[in-house]
Amino acid sequence: MEKRFIYADNAATTNITKNVLDAMMPYLTEHYGNPSSIYKMGRDAQKAIEDARAQIAECFGCQAKEIYFTSGGSEADNWAIKSTALRLGAKGKKHIITTEFEHHAVLHTCADLEKQGFEVTYLPVGEKGLVTAEQVEKAIREDTALVTIMYANNEIGTIQPIKEIGAVCREKKVLFHTDAVQAVGNVPINVKEQNIDMMSLSGHKLHAQKGIGLLYVKTGVALNNLIHGGAQERSRRAGTENVAAIVGLAEAVKTACADIEGKIARITPKRDRLIDEILKIECTRLNGDRESRLAGNVNISFLGIEGESLLLLLDMNGICASSGSACTSGSLDPSHVLLSLGLPHEIAHGSMRLSISDDITDEDVDYIIEVIPKIVERIRSMSPLWEDVVERQPEMEKLMKFVSPLKV
Numbered sequence: 001m002e003k004r005f006i007y008a009d010n011a012a013t014t015n016i017t018k019n020v021l022d023a024m025m026p027y028l029t030e031h032y033g034n035p036s037s038i039y040k041m042g043r044d045a046q047k048a049i050e051d052a053r054a055q056i057a058e059c060f061g062c063q064a065k066e067i068y069f070t071s072g073g074s075e076a077d078n079w080a081i082k083s084t085a086l087r088l089g090a091k092g093k094k095h096i097i098t099t100e101f102e103h104h105a106v107l108h109t110c111a112d113l114e115k116q117g118f119e120v121t122y123l124p125v126g127e128k129g130l131v132t133a134e135q136v137e138k139a140i141r142e143d144t145a146l147v148t149i150m151y152a153n154n155e156i157g158t159i160q161p162i163k164e165i166g167a168v169c170r171e172k173k174v175l176f177h178t179d180a181v182q183a184v185g186n187v188p189i190n191v192k193e194q195n196i197d198m199m200s201l202s203g204h205k206l207h208a209q210k211g212i213g214l215l216y217v218k219t220g221v222a223l224n225n226l227i228h229g230g231a232q233e234r235s236r237r238a239g240t241e242n243v244a245a246i247v248g249l250a251e252a253v254k255t256a257c258a259d260i261e262g263k264i265a266r267i268t269p270k271r272d273r274l275i276d277e278i279l280k281i282e283c284t285r286l287n288g289d290r291e292s293r294l295a296g297n298v299n300i301s302f303l304g305i306e307g308e309s310l311l312l313l314l315d316m317n318g319i320c321a322s323s324g325s326a327c328t329s330g331s332l333d334p335s336h337v338l339l340s341l342g343l344p345h346e347i348a349h350g351s352m353r354l355s356i357s358d359d360i361t362d363e364d365v366d367y368i369i370e371v372i373p374k375i376v377e378r379i380r381s382m383s384p385l386w387e388d389v390v391e392r393q394p395e396m397e398k399l400m401k402f403v404s405p406l407k408v
């Protein structure tokens with residue numbers, strides 16, 4: 001089969017689509033005015049920002065003034081969590097509830113708050129990578145300031161019962177933040193119906209540019225100023241706005257939210273074919289629940305393989321994939337997400353994530369399905385761990401119970 005180039009790492013970042021770039025271009029070229037200036041070119045830029053805010057608000061069922069533009073998902077997560085901690089911590093509420101498998105933008109923020117005297121409950125996500133509203137309800141205390149739980153996991157694609165979790169938080173009068181970076185455009189989101197108080201989003205995961213995102217904050221939820229200076233973003237986040245990026249973000253959100261059902265219908269069969277075919281390889285497993293899962297996410301572990309070698313060989317064959325989160329690749333620690341499922345290190349290490357977009361063709365899927373078994377066989381033929389699996393099976397029982405059987 002002829003070599004192809006296939007980008008299957010859309011959970012790490014996405015390409016900027018033509019409609020998004022076209023929407024941005026005028027603000028990078030002729031309409032370069034400062035949105036705070038009073039002449040027409042400035043007012044036009046201001047109007048572009050406010051139109052973008054209104055369009056985005058419509059997509060999520062909220063008001064325009066509840067949207068604050070940020071530099072991305074990490075900033076939005078930090079802002080929501082630290083602002084709430086600072087405000088409610090001062091009133092003696094120093095407890096936060098989150099999960100074991102959040103993005104590091106949430107986990108490291110929580111760890112920093114622990115150093116400052118906050119107590120954090122990290123809910124376990126179980127073998128399927130899901131939390132329940134009951135778990136959240138049980139964990140809420142008198143002094144709980146915030147529940148922050150991601151909408152969909154970036155590594156294993158599992159989708160959490162956000163509406164139910166939000167309902168529990170409402171009832172208990174605890175603020176609820178969700179990192180929806182991976183969910184936007186893949187799952188219908190209405191912040192009012194789904195009881196969400198704060199929500200983070202990132203542009204570059206949905207075909208807008210890197211370095212733009214937003215935080216939704218429900219009216220009535222107090223928010224600290226993040227950057228002091230000018231009056232931009234209702235004085236909460238000073239600094240001249242990134243007009244083109246904001247306009248592009250609105251275009252990307254609008255496009256993503258217009259055809260969620262269609263996208264799911266197009267991508268799911270391709271994802272399922274990838275999963276079913278790759279799982280035919282012996283001693284493999286699918287990570288994360290199969291049903292409550294993003295349409296484009298495939299995360300599979302191969303016993304007896306180093307994820308890094310798999311990724312390098314995939315790259316040589318023109319396939320861009322990932323072994324977990326892009327933020328931790330390069331480090332040799334296994335993914336905290338896979339460990340949170342209870343996987344042994346040996347298995348977590350041999351994992352691969354494919355995150356496909358609407359661009360992928362059936363021929364691309366054929367190609368991936370043809371290439372992967374060959375690569376796996378090649379790596380296993382040189383792997384001491386695989387040799388042990390084949391030759392000393394009884395001693396491997398502890399690992400074997402996590403994967404499909406060895407074919408003899």
Ligand SMILES: *Cc1c(COP(=O)(O)O)cnc(C)c1O
Nearest residue numbers: 072073074103105154181182202
């Ligand atoms: C990518 C990602 C982020 C970080 O977003 P940036 O815009 O890159 O800062 C946060 N949370 C999740 C779930 C992500 O996938």
